[in-house]
Amino acid sequence: MVKASNNTVLHVADVHKTFGGLHALADVDLAIEEGKTHAIIGPNGAGKSTLLNVIVGKLAPTRGTVVLDGEVLTGKSPHEINQMGVARVFQTPEIFPDLSVFDNVMAPAFAKRDGSFKINIFNSLQSEKDIAQEAEEIIVDFGLEPMINTHAGALSRGHKRRLELAMCLIQKPRILLLDEPTAGMSRHDTNTTIDLLKKIKSTGMTKIIIEHDMHVVFSLADKVSVLAQGRIIAEGSPDEIRANPKVKEAYLGESSE
Template identity: 40%
Template sequence: MLEIERLVRKFGAVEALAGLDFSVEEGESMGLIGPNGSGKTTLFNVVTGVYPPTSGSLRLEGRDIGASKPDRIVNLGVARTFQNLRIFERLTVFENVWAAQHRRADVALRELVLAGRSAERARRQEVDGLLELTGLADRRDALAGGLPLPDQRRLELARALARRPRLLLLDEPAGGMTPAETEHMVRLIRDIAIPGRTCIVIEHKMEMIRNLCDRVCVLDFGRKIAEGPPEAVLRDDRVIEAYIGREAPADA
């Protein structure tokens, strides 16, 4: 699904990604962990075309996407959520998901062909269905900016799903949540985000990685230091040292 080779991304003197090799198979649920500043979010930013790579290759389903712009990558079926939420605070919950759905090519096309009420009704039903699934139906008409953080994170997930991605990138989807809220998010990801698609989840909460991921990749200083099934990788001395040297992994 996604194949990355020798990827480098520099910011001035900082090598956020320092020759990373990384790949995800279709249908796989991959965990991405590593200490603060190890390059996890940068990897998402490069994959989604926010930052071009300094060097190295990126292939999505065999296509070279190294020089692609964000809009093109969305159209190729990649959606993400953000560590520091990006929602429209002055729009309602419903409008936020509606706006995300609108970026989908098939939605734009259906509107041209079917123009009018039936296309719109189908779109509304789909948005309401997503709000139902993510537990936001009773907040439908609330302004997104006024929601508590866990609801805003669920809204980000609903927005990403509205694009019907084949590859979904989740950046600390339970960041800042209590254990109970985290558990709810784990259920959402397991039940509605992962089935039928390829997922990469960045998380510091190791319990989530254990619960959700088939495989986990560990970054340190922009390189991969370990990879494999969560149980084995989370016992690896280099991984424990990378975390404990600078911070202890937060357990959900």
């Protein structure tokens, strides 16, 4: 069992998740350290997405707890967990397709400022100058300003992903979860995304990243955990993982690039 040290932000403690007879996660123990990018890799069906779903409150673990800064997340609903500082980027971008890019970015900023529920009827959106300015800055940062008034549903897939990332980052989360942020991207776009994520990394934000693309993992991660059949089979620095024979057998061997 991994001991949570002082600089642990998120501690996944002994989490089990079973679906019927299937052990999707077994004895999963992870300590995510402050300011680090922790990659979780593993073959399809290893339980990577299940793990993220447990952290954000979409699934309740069968056993075990998830602790963020000493507070237990397990049993809380997704909006409470987000309010505590967990933001997630999904494998297929989850945005508001019917709202403009601007509104897409403003909404999370409101959640951050006003909490999970507030009847704010007397102000118009235009009069919320602080939030509008904050949203505009991040939209410019992410190179989305040419489409600021476009309906988000009309964006290209790459832009949708970038928008979703902007939506998460405007909340300045304690920890950011990224579920295959480059899945389905061309090499060029993958590299752009890596640069973007490196930029975020330099701000000292703690991140968990699930990824298939080893190029992405080895250029971003400080630490890598390998998940296979619901268990963590190895953990270490990218170089250690690359050299680990167990990992090669379970994972790298079958899909090495």
